Amino acid sequence: xxxxxxxxxxxxxxxxxxxxxxxxxxxxxxxxANTNIHEIDFxxxxxxxxxxxKGVELALKAAMLFHCEINKTMFFDRKNYFxxxxxxxxxxxxxxxxxxxxxxxxxxxxxxxxxxxxxDIHIEEDTAKSIHHHEKTLLDFNRCGVPLxxxxxxxxxxxREEAILYVEKLREILFYADISDCKIExxxxxxxxxxxxxxxxxxxxxxxTKNVGxxxxxxxxxxxxxxxxxxxxxxxxxxxxxTRRFDEAKQETVLMRRKETGNDYRYFPDGDIPPLVLTxxxxxxxxxxxxxxxxxxxxxxxxxxxxxxxxxxxxxNKKISDYLLELGNIDxxxxxxxxxxxxQAYLNKENKNLEDTKFTKEKLITVVSLLSxxxxxxxxxxxxxxxxxxxDESPEKLLEKLSASNITDEALVSMIQxxxxxxxxxxxxxxxGRDRALKFxxxxxxxxxxxxxxxxxxxEILQQELKNTRS
Amino acid sequence: MSKxxxxxxxxxxxxxxxxxITPVDLVQEAMDNIEENKDLNAFITLNKEDALKxxxxxxxxxxxxxxxxxxxxxxxxxxxxxxxxxxxxxxMLENFVPVYDAFVVTKLIDAxxxxxGKTNMDEFxxxxxxxxxxxxxxxxxxxxxxxxxxxxxxxxxxxxxxIVPLALGSDTxxxxxxxxxxxxxxxxxxxxGRVSRYGLVAFASSLDAIGPFSRNVYDNAVLLNTLVGYxxxxxxxxxxxxxDFTRLIGKDIRGMKIGVPNYFQSxxxxxxxxxxxxxxxxxxxxxxxxxxxxxxxxxxxxxxxxQIIAMGEASSNLARFDGVRYGFHVEDxxxxxxxxxxxxxxxxxxxxxxxxxxxxxxxxGENASIYYTKALKIRKDMKxxxxxxxxxxxxxxxxxxxTTAYRLDENTTDPSQTFLDDVLVIPVNxxxxxxxxxxxxxxxxxxxxxLHIIGNSFEEAKxxxxxxxxxxxxxxxxxPKGGE
Numbered sequence: 001x002x003x004x005x006x007x008x009x010x011x012x013x014x015x016x017x018x019x020x021x022x023x024x025x026x027x028x029x030x031x032x033a034n035t036n037i038h039e040i041d042f043x044x045x046x047x048x049x050x051x052x053x054k055g056v057e058l059a060l061k062a063a064m065l066f067h068c069e070i071n072k073t074m075f076f077d078r079k080n081y082f083x084x085x086x087x088x089x090x091x092x093x094x095x096x097x098x099x100x101x102x103x104x105x106x107x108x109x110x111x112x113x114x115x116x117x118x119x120d121i122h123i124e125e126d127t128a129k130s131i132h133h134h135e136k137t138l139l140d141f142n143r144c145g146v147p148l149x150x151x152x153x154x155x156x157x158x159x160r161e162e163a164i165l166y167v168e169k170l171r172e173i174l175f176y177a178d179i180s181d182c183k184i185e186x187x188x189x190x191x192x193x194x195x196x197x198x199x200x201x202x203x204x205x206x207x208x209t210k211n212v213g214x215x216x217x218x219x220x221x222x223x224x225x226x227x228x229x230x231x232x233x234x235x236x237x238x239x240x241x242x243t244r245r246f247d248e249a250k251q252e253t254v255l256m257r258r259k260e261t262g263n264d265y266r267y268f269p270d271g272d273i274p275p276l277v278l279t280x281x282x283x284x285x286x287x288x289x290x291x292x293x294x295x296x297x298x299x300x301x302x303x304x305x306x307x308x309x310x311x312x313x314x315x316x317n318k319k320i321s322d323y324l325l326e327l328g329n330i331d332x333x334x335x336x337x338x339x340x341x342x343x344q345a346y347l348n349k350e351n352k353n354l355e356d357t358k359f360t361k362e363k364l365i366t367v368v369s370l371l372s373x374x375x376x377x378x379x380x381x382x383x384x385x386x387x388x389x390x391x392d393e394s395p396e397k398l399l400e401k402l403s404a405s406n407i408t409d410e411a412l413v414s415m416i417q418x419x420x421x422x423x424x425x426x427x428x429x430x431x432x433g434r435d436r437a438l439k440f441x442x443x444x445x446x447x448x449x450x451x452x453x454x455x456x457x458x459x460e461i462l463q464q465e466l467k468n469t470r471s
Numbered sequence: 472m473s474k475x476x477x478x479x480x481x482x483x484x485x486x487x488x489x490x491x492i493t494p495v496d497l498v499q500e501a502m503d504n505i506e507e508n509k510d511l512n513a514f515i516t517l518n519k520e521d522a523l524k525x526x527x528x529x530x531x532x533x534x535x536x537x538x539x540x541x542x543x544x545x546x547x548x549x550x551x552x553x554x555x556x557x558x559x560x561x562x563m564l565e566n567f568v569p570v571y572d573a574f575v576v577t578k579l580i581d582a583x584x585x586x587x588g589k590t591n592m593d594e595f596x597x598x599x600x601x602x603x604x605x606x607x608x609x610x611x612x613x614x615x616x617x618x619x620x621x622x623x624x625x626x627x628x629x630x631x632x633x634i635v636p637l638a639l640g641s642d643t644x645x646x647x648x649x650x651x652x653x654x655x656x657x658x659x660x661x662x663x664g665r666v667s668r669y670g671l672v673a674f675a676s677s678l679d680a681i682g683p684f685s686r687n688v689y690d691n692a693v694l695l696n697t698l699v700g701y702x703x704x705x706x707x708x709x710x711x712x713x714x715d716f717t718r719l720i721g722k723d724i725r726g727m728k729i730g731v732p733n734y735f736q737s738x739x740x741x742x743x744x745x746x747x748x749x750x751x752x753x754x755x756x757x758x759x760x761x762x763x764x765x766x767x768x769x770x771x772x773x774x775x776x777x778q779i780i781a782m783g784e785a786s787s788n789l790a791r792f793d794g795v796r797y798g799f800h801v802e803d804x805x806x807x808x809x810x811x812x813x814x815x816x817x818x819x820x821x822x823x824x825x826x827x828x829x830x831x832x833x834x835x836g837e838n839a840s841i842y843y844t845k846a847l848k849i850r851k852d853m854k855x856x857x858x859x860x861x862x863x864x865x866x867x868x869x870x871x872x873x874t875t876a877y878r879l880d881e882n883t884t885d886p887s888q889t890f891l892d893d894v895l896v897i898p899v900n901x902x903x904x905x906x907x908x909x910x911x912x913x914x915x916x917x918x919x920x921x922l923h924i925i926g927n928s929f930e931e932a933k934x935x936x937x938x939x940x941x942x943x944x945x946x947x948x949x950x951p952k953g954g955e
Contacts, residue, residue: 082808
């Protein structure tokens with residue numbers, strides 16, 4: 001039997017909450033070190049944790065999106081160990097009653113769709129950040145207590161491709177649901193990759209490569225770690241349970257520490273946090289806030305005939321994607337072309353956000369309908385673009401102005417002749433030297449052209465025509 | 472000599488209202504009392520300057536209606552006081568100054584009370600003698616060769632000697648009621664959750680409770696009125712509408728059903744204490760109460776449960792004392808591991824280390840389910856058994872301790888033996904119930920004997936009702952003469 005690689009991935013994601021999971025300080029750890037801290041984060045004697053409801057809500061959302069069974073009564077447990085970045089000497093986590101269990105994520109492999117099962121998803125708190133500096137360790141407690149969910153996959157992954165697809169899909173879902181900003185590079189999403197190989201029915205000894213720095217590297221780790229393990233086994237040696245890290249430059253995993261047998265975290269229930277009961281009402285309210293996920297959006301876009309290239313561009317820009325969703329039942333192909341094309345270009349040039357301009361959603365909907373019904377062409381749109389962003393005038397009004405300004409001299413002449421014919425009194429007054437009459441006639445011209453004609457040109461033609469009527 | 476601070480709150484209040492005295496006089500007197508009773512070793516830290524300053528400020532204010540206004544109080548040294556050293560009687564926190572006030576401390580200050588100092592105790596509240604204190608044991612005002620009990624020994628000594636009329640203690644396995652019993656005081660451990668634990672240095676999170684010491688029942692209830700209330704920072708704090716704990720004081724006890732657990736009357740209790748208990752039962756019957764013996768399941772296992780649950784939780788709660796952020800730390804650590812090991816080796820006393828080790832063992836691997844989970848199950852059933860009893864009885868009574876206060880130099884070689892003294896008080900912590908000690912007589916060697924009154928959850932008012940009735944009937948002399 002050939003060697004089979006088996007991979008399980010544990011992913012930690014920071015939740016997008018205002019405050020930390022068990023303390024009131026701000027969840028914003030990129031600020032100046034040790035500014036977002038509280039006596040609770042510092043584990044001062046006598047402090048007690050409180051629960052961030054938003055954190056629970058976001059974790060619940062994730063559990064729902066990953067098709068998990070929900071634990072309606074949740075306990076929090078203490079995971080005890082000593083480390084300088086862990087001020088309490090324990091991490092609050094959920095070991096007995098994770099918020100979600102037995103879920104899955106479906107990925108699209110070359111061989112077709114595949115379900116990667118999720119063992120559980122649980123709430124916990126982040127540690128402080130250790131910064132090693134000149135043989136000293138500095139601690140930044142801004143990150144200490146930041147809400148996390150850990151998503152633990154089953155060992156259902158067997159290839160580089162599957163590993164990458166799994167992490168990509170998971171990231172896309174969390175990102176689209178606004179649960180986490182999922183920035184691997186900045187550490188708001190962290191992947192630990194467990195790899196083992198075996199040429200028998202039983203699984204091999206696994207290693208854990210921690211904190212892999214990008215999705216591609218997750219794939220790399222699967223590949224190089226499997227290769228390394230096979231080589232060891234082939235030379236008759238033994239694999240040990242180890243924690244390793246990935247050296248990106250050398251494209252290899254490096255031993256950090258060998259796992260001691262019986263690593264003993266002395267899990268037990270945290271007496272400071274009574275069981276948290278999620279009411280059906282709470283769960284339903286959270287369910288109502290579930291977003292339309294990327295795959296469902298892709299389906300809609302395809303139905304509208306948007307090109308695959310543009311679909312991925314839209315998916316990659318959640319703001320545009322959300323915006324499209326809110327436009328309702330209009331021609332999204334046209335809308336997306338405008339948004340990705342001229343509108344984006346204008347905004348980039350002006351360095352503005354769409355919401356900061358006068359180009360409202362209502363205007364865009366009108367523009368799309370004018371374009372889709374052929375009442376307007378793309379050149380018209382380009383001509384009115386500036387005004388759409390900077391004035392309050394409606395697209396219809398702008399279109400009228402545009403068509404008026406496009407009026408030819410001949411058309412203008414015949415229009416003015418018609419006006420003069422209809423107002424013989426005024427013509428007479430003019431000829432008798434009353435300037436008032438010219439103003440009145442000019443007013444009629446502007447009214448007829450809805451004010452969209454160049455006034456000087458109209459005035460010239462009007463005076464010329466008045467002369468002509470005299471002779 | 473004590474003048475005003477040995478009076479009742481009502482009496483002191485009247486003097487304040489009449490402008491006969493001011494809060495400054497009271498603080499001055501408390502400070503004099505501390506000086507006179509220095510040998511009691513009741514305090515670890517005094518708040519002299521700050522207390523005087525605050526008394527001066529309060530002296531300029533209207534006295535108002537609160538009986539607590541201007542009253543000096545002693546606070547156990549495991550309750551955080553902002554800017555005032557809080558040591559937990561440990562070398563580990565010898566120089567630790569909290570940056571925030573405990574919930575109860577804020578309540579005291581809001582009520583116009585003046586914190587006079589921080590009282591001596593067993594290190595991290597771990598003990599029944601206060602002898603594990605890094606600062607030496609406090610003494611019993613009734614006989615200075617004897618212990619004041621523990622772990623709130625300093626708080627008990629300070630009130631029993633009339634240094635202050637009131638003190639705060641904490642009770643994880645009897646640490647308010649047992650010292651109250653040894654020193655002839657009223658000491659209440661309220662229902663778990665009744666008083667916020669925010670700012671109480673945690674020993675065993677699921678058992679810890681803060682409560683008042685006083686020399687009479689009414690004053691105790693008045694102080695409890697101020698300590699309670701919902702605190703959003705403590706998830707275990709109960710969200711009940713406020714009530715007046717004095718409201719049943721003076722009400723007739725006729726028809727009250729009082730149970731006396733058989734185990735509490737067994738031969739584990741000294742004969743002269745059982746005699747006093749019989750006396751109380753007789754008084755109650757004469758007053759028209761119905762007194763009968765009852766059984767509560769697992770009472771005899773209480774100490775074992777305590778050793779498992781309290782020590783398991785303590786081993787985790789005390790992990791934060793690692794020398795990294797505050798408190799004692801060795802200066803020459805070579806690595807993080809070295810820092811932890813030697814800081815904790817040198818910073819903690821023997822009893823604390825013993826409990827951390829036992830607790831770590833109990834939670835370790837398989838042991839967690841063998842010991843901890845099993846203990847929780849038995850605890851639950853014990854609580855259920857109490858609930859069943861309370862369906863038929865208003866209150867339970869028994870002795871608070873099996874003996875009177877023993878001698879300071881009495882050394883038990885077996886550390887587990889000391890826990891046995893707490894066998895009568897621990898069940899109340901296990902079930903989260905309210906329980907109070909009131910004095911019910913003196914032993915042949917003139918040491919106080921305490922009666923334990925246990926109520927159903929949130930029925931502190933009923934406990935005070937019975938306590939005040941007995942206080943009057945027993946006409947107990949609260950004044951220790953001290954035994955030289």
